[in-house]
Amino acid sequence: MANSEYVIEMRKITKAFGDFKANDQVDLQVRPGEIHALLGENGAGKSTLMNVLSGLLEPTSGQIYLNGKPVKIDSPNKANSLGIGMVHQHFMLIDAFTVTENIILGSEPNRGGVINIHQAEKDIQKLSDHYNLDVDPTAKVADISVGMQQRAEILKTLYRGANVLIFDEPTAVLTPQEIEELIEIMKNLVKEGKSIILITHKLSEIRQAADRCTVIRRGKTIGTVEVAGASSEDLATMMVGHSVTFKIPKQPAKLGPTTLQVKDLHVNENRGIPAVKGVDFTVKSGEILGIAGIDGNGQTELIEALTGLRKIVSGEILIKNHERANAAPRKITETGVAHVPEDRQKYGLVLQLSLAENLALQTYYRAPISEHGFLDYGKMREHAKRLIKEYDIRTTNEQLRAGELSGGNQQKAIIARELDRDADLIIVAQPTRGLDVGAIEYIHRQLIAQRDAGKAVLLVSFELDEIMNLSDRIIVLHDGKIAGEVRPETTTEQELGLLMAGQTQAETAKEEI
Amino acid sequence: MIKVNSTTRKILIPLFSILAGFLVGAIIMLFYSYDPLQAYGSMIQGSLGSTVSIGETLRQATPLIFTALGFSVANSAGFFNIGLSGQALAGWVASIWVALAFPDLPTFVLLPLAIIAGALAGAIMGAIPGFLRAFFGTSEVIVTIMLNYVALYLSTYLMQEVMPAHFRSSQDATKMISHHATLHVDWLSHMFGDSRIHFGLFLALIALVAVWLLMKKTTLGFEIRSVGLNPFASEYAGMSSKKTIIMSMVISGTLAGLGGVMEGLGTYQNFFIQTASMSIGFDGMAVSLLGSGSSLGILLSALLFSILQIGGLGMQTGAGVPFEIVSIVTASIIFFVGIDYVISKLFKNKDNANKKLPKTPIAKEVVTEEKDAQEGGRL
Incomplete structure (x- = not known):
C-alpha cells in the first residue's frame, strides 16, 4: 500500500x-x-x-x-x-x-x-x-x-x-x-x-x-x-441549505363518521396467489390511518382493490356507505376518493404529456375543461396555473412535459390534482418515497391539513418515521393480514418492526416483558 | 454535432432520411451505369412536369392520406394497425356494391351512401382486432395481418359468388358505377388535363383537419393519446382502455375504409379481383411514419410518395431506369426514418444541452433529461 x-x-x-x-x-x-x-x-x-x-x-x-x-x-x-x-x-x-x-x-x-x-x-x-x-x-x-x-x-x-x-x-x-x-x-x-x-x-x-x-x-x-x-x-x-422541521405538530384528531369500511377483504396478486387475506378496518373522517409493513405484504394489492384498479376475490368495500367493491376507477373517484398512487411515474402521470394535461387527468372529461366532447385548453391551462400557484409546483410553465419536472415536483403535481378535488377519502401510498426533506415536509403538512379539514386519510408507507409522525392509528400488514393495530403515542419502532416481521401482538408483548 | 431545438429536429430527421434515401438510389443507379441526375430529372418531370402528371400525383396521394391518418390514430393509442390494406379493401368493395345496387338514386343520396358504406365496412374490419385485443389480449399484429388475407379472399368470393350476377361485367371485374356514385368531377379533371384526379382529394384534406381536431382538441383524442402513452396512468384516471382501443381502431378502420372508397369511387370506378393486399395499406403506414403521425407531415409525405410512384413511371420511360429503383429509394427512406435514433445522434437536442444551471428559484427545480439519466431511474 x-x-x-x-x-x-x-x-x-x-x-x-x-x-x-x-x-x-x-x-x-x-x-x-x-x-x-x-x-x-x-x-x-x-x-x-x-x-x-x-x-x-x-x-x-x-x-x-x-x-x-x-x-x-x-x-x-x-x-x-x-x-x-x-x-x-x-x-x-x-x-x-x-x-x-x-x-x-x-x-x-x-x-x-x-x-x-x-x-x-x-x-x-x-x-x-x-x-x-x-x-x-x-x-x-x-x-x-x-x-x-x-x-x-x-x-x-x-x-x-x-x-x-x-x-x-x-x-x-x-x-x-x-x-x-x-x-x-x-x-x-x-x-x-x-x-x-x-x-x-x-x-x-x-x-x-x-x-x-x-x-x-x-x-x-x-x-x-x-x-x-x-x-x-x-x-x-x-x-x-436551510433548517427543516422533522416532526410537524398536529392537533388531536376530531373524529367524524366512518368514510371507508373494509370487511373481510380478499385480493389476489397478478399470478392469482392470495395477497390480501381477509382484512377488516375502517377509516373515519378527520383521522389518518397508517398502514405499516414491509414492501410486498399486500399493501399494493389492497390499495389497488380500494381504488378499482384490481378486482377483489371476496369481501366488502364501503365508501361513504356505498358498496364500491369491483367498481370502475372513475366510479370510485366520483364517489369522493382521491388517490396518490405508489408508483407516481407509472400510474400518477403521463410523463410525455404536459403538466397542464396531467393536472387535468381526473377532471378533463367534465365541464369546464370539456364541453360537448371538445377540450378547452384555455380553461385547462388556467386550472393548471391555479394549482401550480396554490401548491407551489416549481416549473417554468404549465406546458412543460411532466417528465421534465423533478421527482418532488411531479409528486406535488399529483398531490395538487388529487387534493384539489375536495374528496372525502384520501388514499396515499408512499407519498414521499425518493423525495428530499423539503418536499417531504411540504407533503406531510398537506396531509395533516386535509385531516384537520375533516377528510379521512389512508396512508401506506414503508417509512416508519412517516407512519409514526402522521398517523392517528397504525395497522401493520404482514403476509396479507393485519398483524396488529397500535397507536403512535404508545408504540415503539421496535414493536412495529416485530409486527412487520410477522410476530403477533401477543408475542411482541411477551418479548417486551 | 449540430445543436437544434426539438421542433427543428422533428423536421430535420425526415428530411435527412429523404435525402439519404435518394442518395442510396443514386449510388445504386451509378453502380448499374444509369445517370441518377437524368433519372431524378425525369422523375420530377413525370410527376410534376405537366398538369396531367400533377393531377395524377394528387390522385395517388388521396387514398394514401386516408390510410396514413388511419394508421396514426391507431398508433396514438398504442395499436399497431397493419390491417389497413384489408380495411381499405372492405371499404372499396362495400362502396362499389352500394353504388351498383342503387345506380339510379340521385347523386346527393347515392354518393354519400356509398361513401358511408365503405367507411362502415372499414370500421367493422378495424373493430374486430380492436375488440379481440381489448377483451382477449390478442396481438393486434398477428390478427391484422391475417385479416388482410381474409379480406383479400373474401372480396373475391363476395364478388364472384354473392354479388348479383348483373353487377359483373366479367368473372374478374364489376361493371362501372353510374355517374350518380362517382367522385369524378369534370371541371376538376379538365383543370388537370383530363387526369383521374377526383373530388376525394378535398375529402382527404377535410379528413386531415378533422383528425387533427379529433386528436388535439377533443376529449376522445386526449383519451386516445393518454392510453397510448401510458395505459396504467390512464386506467388510474378512470379512462377505459378497452373502450379507447376499440374506438381508436374503429376510427382507424373508418379512415382506411375511406382510402379504399377513394380507389373505388374515384380512381377505378369499379372493383376488380385483387391478387395481393392493397399497397395503399402498407404505403399508408410508411407515409404516417415519415410524417411522424402529424396531419401536416402526413400531407407532405403522402405527396412525396405519390411523386415517387407517379414519377417512377416517368423515370422508366424518360431515363430507362427500372421502376424497381423507386422501390429502393422508398425503402431506403423508410429505413432511414426507422433508424432515426442513429440520425438523431447527429442533431443534439438544444433544449436540454443549452439549459443553464438554474439560477432562479423557479427554474432550479426543472430537471433536464440529463439529470434524470444521472439519477438513473431512482424513485
Missing part, C-alpha cells in the same frame, strides 16, 4: 451534461477503514459522483487517486480490478439462479470450459463465514429474504476482490431489524480493513453507522464533517 492518508481521493471532479453540471468541482476523501457517508438530496449529484468512481461515467475534469496514486477509471471492469465494488440499490440478481451462480456470473471459474461450481461454492461459503454474512451459497435467490439478497450482493463485490465498497441507499428495502444487521455487517467489514462509502439521505443511519460524512448540494461539495461532532439538525441544514 502506498503511504497515503486516503484510500480514495476524488479531486475537483466535474461532470457536465451539456451546460448542466451534475458535479461541479466535487472533492471526496475516504480514509481506509472508515464508513464514509455521502449525503445529499435527490438530484444533488451523489449518484453521478459514484458512477464516476465506479467507471460508469467519465468525468469532464478532475482526478481520482487510489492510495495516493492517480488512476483512470474508464469502465466498470477497471473499477472492479482496482478493488472498487458497488452494492446496488436495486439488486442485480437473477432470481432463478443460486447465490453462487449469481456471484460468479461474468467471471466463472472454469476448467476446460466446465464451470467449477463446487470450488466457487466453497470459496463463497468461506467468505460468508469470514465476514459473518450468513448467506447460503446453494440457495436460489428467489427463495431467500431481501436482507439475504443484499448480503449476496455484498458477497459478490467481496468475491471480486473489492476493497472499497459503495452502498447505494442500502436500507430502502429493509425492515428496522435488517437495517441494524446491515449496519453491524458494515462495521465488521471496516474492522477487516475494507472502506465503505454509504450513499443515503437518511440522517439516522448516518448517525448510527458512519464515521465521517460528506454533504453534496446541487452538484457541489458543502463540506465533510465528523459524524460524532454533528447533530442531525446540522446535517439536515447542510443538506438542504
Whole structure:
C-alpha cells in the first residue's frame, strides 16, 4: 500500500451534461477503514459522483487517486480490478439462479470450459463465514429474504476482490431489524480493513453507522464533517441549505363518521396467489390511518382493490356507505376518493404529456375543461396555473412535459390534482418515497391539513418515521393480514418492526416483558 | 454535432432520411451505369412536369392520406394497425356494391351512401382486432395481418359468388358505377388535363383537419393519446382502455375504409379481383411514419410518395431506369426514418444541452433529461 492518508481521493471532479453540471468541482476523501457517508438530496449529484468512481461515467475534469496514486477509471471492469465494488440499490440478481451462480456470473471459474461450481461454492461459503454474512451459497435467490439478497450482493463485490465498497441507499428495502444487521455487517467489514462509502439521505443511519460524512448540494461539495461532532439538525441544514422541521405538530384528531369500511377483504396478486387475506378496518373522517409493513405484504394489492384498479376475490368495500367493491376507477373517484398512487411515474402521470394535461387527468372529461366532447385548453391551462400557484409546483410553465419536472415536483403535481378535488377519502401510498426533506415536509403538512379539514386519510408507507409522525392509528400488514393495530403515542419502532416481521401482538408483548 | 431545438429536429430527421434515401438510389443507379441526375430529372418531370402528371400525383396521394391518418390514430393509442390494406379493401368493395345496387338514386343520396358504406365496412374490419385485443389480449399484429388475407379472399368470393350476377361485367371485374356514385368531377379533371384526379382529394384534406381536431382538441383524442402513452396512468384516471382501443381502431378502420372508397369511387370506378393486399395499406403506414403521425407531415409525405410512384413511371420511360429503383429509394427512406435514433445522434437536442444551471428559484427545480439519466431511474 502506498503511504497515503486516503484510500480514495476524488479531486475537483466535474461532470457536465451539456451546460448542466451534475458535479461541479466535487472533492471526496475516504480514509481506509472508515464508513464514509455521502449525503445529499435527490438530484444533488451523489449518484453521478459514484458512477464516476465506479467507471460508469467519465468525468469532464478532475482526478481520482487510489492510495495516493492517480488512476483512470474508464469502465466498470477497471473499477472492479482496482478493488472498487458497488452494492446496488436495486439488486442485480437473477432470481432463478443460486447465490453462487449469481456471484460468479461474468467471471466463472472454469476448467476446460466446465464451470467449477463446487470450488466457487466453497470459496463463497468461506467468505460468508469470514465476514459473518450468513448467506447460503446453494440457495436460489428467489427463495431467500431481501436482507439475504443484499448480503449476496455484498458477497459478490467481496468475491471480486473489492476493497472499497459503495452502498447505494442500502436500507430502502429493509425492515428496522435488517437495517441494524446491515449496519453491524458494515462495521465488521471496516474492522477487516475494507472502506465503505454509504450513499443515503437518511440522517439516522448516518448517525448510527458512519464515521465521517460528506454533504453534496446541487452538484457541489458543502463540506465533510465528523459524524460524532454533528447533530442531525446540522446535517439536515447542510443538506438542504436551510433548517427543516422533522416532526410537524398536529392537533388531536376530531373524529367524524366512518368514510371507508373494509370487511373481510380478499385480493389476489397478478399470478392469482392470495395477497390480501381477509382484512377488516375502517377509516373515519378527520383521522389518518397508517398502514405499516414491509414492501410486498399486500399493501399494493389492497390499495389497488380500494381504488378499482384490481378486482377483489371476496369481501366488502364501503365508501361513504356505498358498496364500491369491483367498481370502475372513475366510479370510485366520483364517489369522493382521491388517490396518490405508489408508483407516481407509472400510474400518477403521463410523463410525455404536459403538466397542464396531467393536472387535468381526473377532471378533463367534465365541464369546464370539456364541453360537448371538445377540450378547452384555455380553461385547462388556467386550472393548471391555479394549482401550480396554490401548491407551489416549481416549473417554468404549465406546458412543460411532466417528465421534465423533478421527482418532488411531479409528486406535488399529483398531490395538487388529487387534493384539489375536495374528496372525502384520501388514499396515499408512499407519498414521499425518493423525495428530499423539503418536499417531504411540504407533503406531510398537506396531509395533516386535509385531516384537520375533516377528510379521512389512508396512508401506506414503508417509512416508519412517516407512519409514526402522521398517523392517528397504525395497522401493520404482514403476509396479507393485519398483524396488529397500535397507536403512535404508545408504540415503539421496535414493536412495529416485530409486527412487520410477522410476530403477533401477543408475542411482541411477551418479548417486551 | 449540430445543436437544434426539438421542433427543428422533428423536421430535420425526415428530411435527412429523404435525402439519404435518394442518395442510396443514386449510388445504386451509378453502380448499374444509369445517370441518377437524368433519372431524378425525369422523375420530377413525370410527376410534376405537366398538369396531367400533377393531377395524377394528387390522385395517388388521396387514398394514401386516408390510410396514413388511419394508421396514426391507431398508433396514438398504442395499436399497431397493419390491417389497413384489408380495411381499405372492405371499404372499396362495400362502396362499389352500394353504388351498383342503387345506380339510379340521385347523386346527393347515392354518393354519400356509398361513401358511408365503405367507411362502415372499414370500421367493422378495424373493430374486430380492436375488440379481440381489448377483451382477449390478442396481438393486434398477428390478427391484422391475417385479416388482410381474409379480406383479400373474401372480396373475391363476395364478388364472384354473392354479388348479383348483373353487377359483373366479367368473372374478374364489376361493371362501372353510374355517374350518380362517382367522385369524378369534370371541371376538376379538365383543370388537370383530363387526369383521374377526383373530388376525394378535398375529402382527404377535410379528413386531415378533422383528425387533427379529433386528436388535439377533443376529449376522445386526449383519451386516445393518454392510453397510448401510458395505459396504467390512464386506467388510474378512470379512462377505459378497452373502450379507447376499440374506438381508436374503429376510427382507424373508418379512415382506411375511406382510402379504399377513394380507389373505388374515384380512381377505378369499379372493383376488380385483387391478387395481393392493397399497397395503399402498407404505403399508408410508411407515409404516417415519415410524417411522424402529424396531419401536416402526413400531407407532405403522402405527396412525396405519390411523386415517387407517379414519377417512377416517368423515370422508366424518360431515363430507362427500372421502376424497381423507386422501390429502393422508398425503402431506403423508410429505413432511414426507422433508424432515426442513429440520425438523431447527429442533431443534439438544444433544449436540454443549452439549459443553464438554474439560477432562479423557479427554474432550479426543472430537471433536464440529463439529470434524470444521472439519477438513473431512482424513485
